[in-house]
Amino acid sequence: MTTGSPDTAATIARLLGGEAREAHPSAREPWEIMTRTDGLRAVVENASGSDLMFRLAVDCTAGVFHYSSGPWLLSEIMGRTVDLLAGQGRPCLCDLLIRAVDFTTKTGTTVRYLLPSLVLIEHWDGGTQPE
Numbered sequence: 001m002t003t004g005s006p007d008t009a010a011t012i013a014r015l016l017g018g019e020a021r022e023a024h025p026s027a028r029e030p031w032e033i034m035t036r037t038d039g040l041r042a043v044v045e046n047a048s049g050s051d052l053m054f055r056l057a058v059d060c061t062a063g064v065f066h067y068s069s070g071p072w073l074l075s076e077i078m079g080r081t082v083d084l085l086a087g088q089g090r091p092c093l094c095d096l097l098i099r100a101v102d103f104t105t106k107t108g109t110t111v112r113y114l115l116p117s118l119v120l121i122e123h124w125d126g127g128t129q130p131e
Helices: 008-016 074-078 081-089
Strands: 021-023 031-034 039-048 051-055 065-068 092-104 111-121
Touching: 008 021, 008 031, 008 051, 021 074, 031 111, 039 074, 039 081, 039 111, 074 081, 074 111, 081 092
Parallel strands: none
Antiparallel strands: 021 031, 039 051, 039 092, 051 065, 092 111
């Protein structure tokens, strides 16, 4: 997870467990949060193309975050859940999970991808803390 704010990075590291560090000083979002967690509960506000906008369910006031799936469309890697979210028209409480997927290429090189998945739990009513 990355952010442009050192204060936000420290808050996220405290909430998720981990370390905030300035990893890329010249980048738009130079602060990086390194955590061992493989998932988080999120209030998803928008999912389109390769970008997922969300707030942390544990503290919705911590700001809006983006998950970018890089060159892949979210609907291709997260399946029907992204389509369901798009049809809701309002924020939803979800579990955002990341799992490592390893495979061996034809040349024998092992490659690891971090594959996201999204589990839709319920609609979110707009309060600061989901139930």
